[in-house]
Amino acid sequence: MKKARYHHGDLRAGLTEAARLLVEERGPERLTMSLASRAAGVSTAAPYRYFADRDELLNAVALEGMERQREALEAGGALHPLGSEAAVTAIGLAYVNFATRERGVFRLMFSLTRTHAQHPEMLQKGSDTFDVLLRNLAHRYALPMDDPAILARGLKLWTFVHGLSFLLIDDKVSAMSISLDLHDTLADAARRFLRDD
Amino acid sequence: MKKARYHHGDLRAGLTEAARLLVEERGPERLTMSLASRAAGVSTAAPYRYFADRDELLNAVALEGMERQREALEAGGALHPLGSEAAVTAIGLAYVNFATRERGVFRLMFSLTRTHAQHPEMLQKGSDTFDVLLRNLAHRYALPMDDPAILARGLKLWTFVHGLSFLLIDDKVSAMSISLDLHDTLADAARRFLRDD
DNA sequence: AACATATGTTAGAATTTCTAACATCCTTTT
DNA sequence: AAAAGGATGTTAGAAATTCTAACATATGTT
Numbered sequence: 001m002k003k004a005r006y007h008h009g010d011l012r013a014g015l016t017e018a019a020r021l022l023v024e025e026r027g028p029e030r031l032t033m034s035l036a037s038r039a040a041g042v043s044t045a046a047p048y049r050y051f052a053d054r055d056e057l058l059n060a061v062a063l064e065g066m067e068r069q070r071e072a073l074e075a076g077g078a079l080h081p082l083g084s085e086a087a088v089t090a091i092g093l094a095y096v097n098f099a100t101r102e103r104g105v106f107r108l109m110f111s112l113t114r115t116h117a118q119h120p121e122m123l124q125k126g127s128d129t130f131d132v133l134l135r136n137l138a139h140r141y142a143l144p145m146d147d148p149a150i151l152a153r154g155l156k157l158w159t160f161v162h163g164l165s166f167l168l169i170d171d172k173v174s175a176m177s178i179s180l181d182l183h184d185t186l187a188d189a190a191r192r193f194l195r196d197d
Numbered sequence: 198m199k200k201a202r203y204h205h206g207d208l209r210a211g212l213t214e215a216a217r218l219l220v221e222e223r224g225p226e227r228l229t230m231s232l233a234s235r236a237a238g239v240s241t242a243a244p245y246r247y248f249a250d251r252d253e254l255l256n257a258v259a260l261e262g263m264e265r266q267r268e269a270l271e272a273g274g275a276l277h278p279l280g281s282e283a284a285v286t287a288i289g290l291a292y293v294n295f296a297t298r299e300r301g302v303f304r305l306m307f308s309l310t311r312t313h314a315q316h317p318e319m320l321q322k323g324s325d326t327f328d329v330l331l332r333n334l335a336h337r338y339a340l341p342m343d344d345p346a347i348l349a350r351g352l353k354l355w356t357f358v359h360g361l362s363f364l365l366i367d368d369k370v371s372a373m374s375i376s377l378d379l380h381d382t383l384a385d386a387a388r389r390f391l392r393d394d
Numbered sequence: 395a396a397c398a399t400a401t402g403t404t405a406g407a408a409t410t411t412c413t414a415a416c417a418t419c420c421t422t423t424t
Numbered sequence: 425a426a427a428a429g430g431a432t433g434t435t436a437g438a439a440a441t442t443c444t445a446a447c448a449t450a451t452g453t454t
Contacts, residue, residue: 011401029226029308032441043403048443111226111308112367123372130373151375155364156386160353163360167352170309175320176327178348189353192389208432229410240434245412247432 012050014040016060023061024104028111031058058108059119065105066125069098073132083140085190091133092161092186099165106169133157140194153193160189209247211237213257220258221301225308228255255305256316262302263322266295270329280337282387288330289358289383296362303362330354337391350390357386 008014018039022031033054037044051057076094080087099106116122131145134154138145141153164185167173173180205211215236219228230251234241248254273291277283296303313319328342331351335342338350361382364370370377 008402033443034441044441045404045443045445046402049401052443054442107308110363110367111304116367126369126372146374148376151373152377152382155370155373155375155377156357156382159360159364160357161360162364163356163358163362165360166307166363167356167359170307170313172323173352175323176348176352177343178352179345180349180352185349185353192392195389205433230412231410241410242412242414242435243433249412251411 008040008042008046011040011042011046012060015042015047015050015057016064019057020061020064020105023058023108024102027104028058028108033057059116059122061105062109062116063121063125065102065109066122066129068102069095069106069109070125070129070132072098073129077132077136083136083138085187085194087136088133088157088194089183089187089190091136092157092190093183095161096165096168096182096186100168103169106165130154130158156193157190160193161186205237205239205243208237208239208243209257212239212244212247212254213261216254217258217261217302220255220305221299224301225255225305230254256313256319258302259306259313260318260322262299262306263319263326265299266292266303266306267322267326267329269295270326274329274333280333280335282384282391284333285330285354285391286380286384286387288333289354289387290380292358293362293365293379293383297365300366303366327351327355353390354387357390358383 015036019031019036022035022039031054033047034044036057037047040046047057051060072094073091076090077087079090134145134150137150137154137157138147141147141150143150212233216228216233219232219236223232228251230244231241233254234244237243244254248257269291270288273287274284276287331342331347334347334351334354335344338344338347340347
């Protein structure tokens with residue numbers, strides 16, 4: 001039986017985790033400081049010791065999500081030889097799987113409240129995630145990661161998996177009565193975007 | 198000089214238009230009934246004669262946006278022969294252009310508040326928009342619009358333009374220091390997804 | 395042990411959503 | 425043309441929310 005403590009222990013982490021669950025459960029728009037506070041077991045004013053406002057709490061959730069997504073992409077890519085079509089497909093699959101598994105957080109990661117764009121940490125983490133794909137492409141074509149040809153091809157692949165993620169979490173695919181094999185779809189896209197003619 | 202009227206004339210339309218502008222200006226999340234009311238020149242309670250709640254006002258803005266987007270796609274496609282690669286490219290270009298020209302409304306159209314999914318009018322309008330593309334594909338391959346092969350190819354093309362739209366409005370493309378020619382990018386995608394080998 | 399700092403609470407102002415009760419205008423029926 | 429009745433708008437206010445200010449309690453440093 002725990003003693004009721006005045007201090008929480010690690011309230012920043014507690015709030016971030018509570019917020020993550022709420023974002024997932026009810027969507028980013030419906031997260032309130034009140035709900036997060038209650039879930040973390042503190043008063044509604046307590047969060048303001050750690051987060052300037054609601055947006056900053058959401059930012060923390062988004063940042064943590066970006067880290068986990070990058071890890072997922074790396075784990076997916078590592079299953080296949082660096083630069084192989086299979087690796088690119090696996091990275092795409094990991095991307096889409098993350099999006100559908102964590103709809104709320106994924107949507108939050110891409111629902112820019114003017115802050116995001118300038119937020120250096122967010123730019124960095126976004127870049128880190130993209131790099132997982134770029135590393136494979138750079139190796140495949142024996143070019144530096146920042147080569148325009150690599151960036152252009154990387155962007156096309158990202159564009160596809162990103163678009164598919166959104167159409168899936170918005171239920172557009174099922175709404176259009178389309179049944180799809182996710183792996184096939186991604187493998188096909190990888191093949192089409194990796195060929196040189 | 199206008200007489201100050203008690204009745205607005207067409208408050209539903211006035212509010213929808215005011216809301217559209219505000220959504221564009223400040224983003225969907227920051228639209229408040231108060232702001233829309235003031236912009237339309239009525240009290241804050243007036244909107245509730247026409248919209249059950251804030252979500253319904255946003256829905257109206259989204260629906261109107263979907264209609265305009267479909268019109269834009271049709272206008273783009275009509276510039277080229279039905280079923281041609283150029284028509285598909287032009288439709289994609291119109292899609293992305295709409296998204297970047299009306300970031301706020303576009304984002305709103307795809308930020309599903311559980312209502313969207315079941316909302317029959319929204320399903321219909323979404324389907325109408327997709328059909329602009331499907332008509333071209335069906336003609337190109339001489340198959341019915343609901344043929345699985347047509348749907349699958351249509352989804353891939355949609356996926357690409359949809360993903361590109363989001364990456365652009367979220368400033369991810371510039372954040373990754375990628376410069377891109379929009380038409381080239383879309384023409385390339387159309388070519389890759391329309392080929393049969 | 396006392397002070398300083400970190401961390402949490404309570405109280406409350408400002409804003410927002412939405413409802414209820416009331417006011418005004420318009421249309422239709424006689 | 426007058427009155428009834430419905431449609432459309434207003435004012436007032438309850439409940440919820442964000443965020444701040446002032447206060448309280450714990451922690452750890454000298």
